[in-house]
Amino acid sequence: MIYLITDNTASAVPIARIPVVDYMDLYNDLCERMKHERYHVAHYFAAQVAGGGLRFYLLLLDDGESKVMISSFVPDYYSEEGLPSLTAVHPAFHPFEREIHELYGIRFNAHPWCKPLRFPFDRYDRNSTMHNYPFYEMSGSSLHEVNVGPIHAGIIEPGAFRFICNGEQVLHLEIALGYQHRGVESEMTRSTNRLRQSVLAEAVAGDSAVAHATAYAELVEKLSSRSRSTHLERERAVALELERMAMHIADTGALSMDIGFQLYQVACEALRTMTINTTQAWCGNRFGKGLIRPFGTNFPLTAETVEMIRRNVGEIRRRYNEVRCEMKESPSLLARFEQCGVVPREEMRRIGGVGQAARASGLCRDIRASHPSGVYAEDICHEPIVKRHGDVMARLMMRCREMLQSADYIEKILSAYTPLDDMPRPDYHSPLAAESLSFALVEGWRGEICHVALTDAGGRIVKYKIKDPSLHNWFALALAVRGEGISDFPICNKSFNLSYCGHDL
């Protein structure tokens, strides 16, 4: 048996139960399996084992049966030969293999894209730095290169974009990231203080604070034998959907801004402020920081808060729907967004795209539906919204529809919600299972977030791996702008709105 099969609601698995297989068996199996759309890779990483050497872990998601398949292998420590690259067959593996190569110097034979990923301090090859990143080059008298970044004109994060253009047309875009690397993963293992870890998880990507904190909290809870109350799950779902609403509205406004459409921009900005102020009124922070904690909450919902959230969400939903209907019929907006930045479904599948960008291309990847946990497994039967065209307009309409859906979910959860007087408080001290692997899958507004942790014999977290959906989707952006005018890059970029720090960690 190659895989240990579990699901997103089960508790952590003992490391000893994870099969150790031969790499070639795994390789052959994956080559075959990944051809089917129902499988996609959630995480693939290497961890140092106690006696020296590396053990590789792979988490594969089976969307068809809501299963999570875990496998591992230990390559021969003294082998001089590299491993055959999975990326060469299935490009979805490229960020994972690049990371392993960068950290441990493992060679992947025939890897088409084996470049540094994020330049961590403890990388294998210290000579590889941002200054000598090996950009692709093209030669030709009519071609020119345009470099954008790493410092950008707006108040955004750093990242280098290298375009190769023929006049105004983009032939190729290469994205070099890593400028935002802070060492979050190793920081998570440096201390056992779980409050500190929760705060760190919130800081993985500022726009997905709730989603990442939820992933961390669920991961810790799975490592413990204590079960969490359904009230807590509902409150988390409300926070998560509020975050989704806020970000989708913000992106609608930002897309309007990039085409110089002031009217929708200011309308959305006002609505987004209303949404995040609702979160602030609930927990004191506009981005929901401090709201999600393991085993409990510091900000239990009261009858008044429930009433306030329902009222605001209803109002925002009504006003946003008006904006949406206007947008759909605005000719100058349609002229900009339709048929712009198309990522076909098949390409999205091959690169392992996730989240709303994948759904806009017709590829249904949604953890809330495929691997539900908590409220999504019980109260809400989530039906993912899927668009076919894969252009900027599809991604915009995706946001519009999801925002309305989220508002409906909040209303549904809260209308049946009776606040509890004695909600459990956060618990940072309950013992964790020893020698286990725990993972959490959460559908943030951008897509699937996967946290994985390994514990040692004392129940301490010794390895923590985070995967933000941006890791996969940056490549989708590079594909989207191929053949487009370079002046359309900003709207393509905004339509994905990917995270730099979520990628760089």
Next chain:
Amino acid sequence: MLLVALTVTGVINRTRAVLAGRKGLRFFQHVMDISVLLRKGAVYSDVTGTLFRIAPCVYLGASLLALLFVPVADLDPLLSFHGDVVLVAYLLALSRVALILAALDTGSSFEGMGASREALYGALIEPAIMLAMATLAMFCGYSSLADIFSTARSLDVNLTIVMLLLGYVFIKIMFVEAGRVPVDDPRTHLELTMVHEVMCLDFSGIDLAMIHIGGWLKNAVMAVIAADAVAVAVCFRWEFAAPAAVLLAGLSVGITESLRARNKLARNTTYILTVTAMSALVLFVGYLLMKNIEIV
């Protein structure tokens, strides 16, 4: 005339703010920004040469000179001679060339792209300007702006319609010349989509101020010519023409920028060619009408 130049931007900002439901900037905020810039020195990049340094002067000088040829209804311009319509058009073109050369001088890939776009649009809009000017000249038999407008008012009322159309065409030309939505967006921070703004990225302090002022003056030239054309049709008094210029330009730009998205860059050429086609059509209509008048 200078007042027109100063107030147009204020009206644009105010219109946009009102339409966005905001309070907006102070009316003369842009003038204050410039006065701050004027008190600052300029910073030059190592790779730029003389071209880059003299460009702002040429830009401002050419725009100012063009302004001197333009009458405000019955107010005569300071300078005037036969054929100055052509000079005005090419002074505007000269200012454009100065800026393009300066942008190329910096060696930045953004500015190169901006310059190539600006050069393309400049080349495309030129026939529109010349055709519109030719229509004016054809009516009056004169080729200086001052004479044109002073004789035009004595012409037949049939020409009112042509004059109004001309006003419209000049406003359209102004959109392109001034780089406003839908051709260009002066508010954007995205270098890849900029046309005019990207060429000014390397200018600072007093140089930047000169370019901004030059831009206002160019705006004013187009706005006043448009208003003159309208004034000929309605009421030929400078008390009417000057506010008309401000309102026409300010409101039309402000409203367009609030209520629509800018064009895809590739579609701008079509947009500009439409303006050219329109001005050719006006010329044709004018010609037919004139023949008619002579026959009758």
